[in-house]
Amino acid sequence: MAILATDIEALIREEFPNAQIKVQGDDGAHFAAHVVDESFRGKNRVQQQRAVYAALKGKMDGPAGELHALALTTKAPD
């Protein structure tokens, strides 16, 4: 059931090939991810983070989801 930080990074990378992605956490369920991508420009945080959640393809879903907590920060490049 456990998921690795590198798995999360790979899923996000698939959707955002040019993003700066940093994923931290190693207990298999609780992570922090920081994603900086040009496609976020002009979008609010909810829109940005929905796009990241979509890239995780249901890993967060419900009690059966592998990923229990993901502290997410997103922004467009400065």
Added chain:
Amino acid sequence: MTDAKTQIEETVKANDVVLYMKGTKEMPQCGFSSRVAGVLNFMGVPFMDVNVLADDSLRQGIKDYSDWPTVPQLYVKGEFVGGCDIITEMTLSGELDTLFAENNVTFDKAAANKIREANA
């Protein structure tokens, strides 16, 4: 619309500030819910709390309603504002104060400033 969606829509439209959370504002049952409820309590914001743990259809329904995978979820004037991370960032940046001010939601500016001082 499903019953849960109808119920959620009625709740968020009838109340200026609604927090869907795990547990209640008096007794949160998750650290993330506790943090957001704590910020709102500390800032003196009048809000309605909805405990998703008390109703399985709401627990899933709120995620479908907002297209957002986690709880807590904060709504102001019927609009989804964000979850724990977003509310934390907005509190520290002052954006949450602005949002409340624009929507005529009562809050204690001095308390909000205190949170920012403590986290500076």
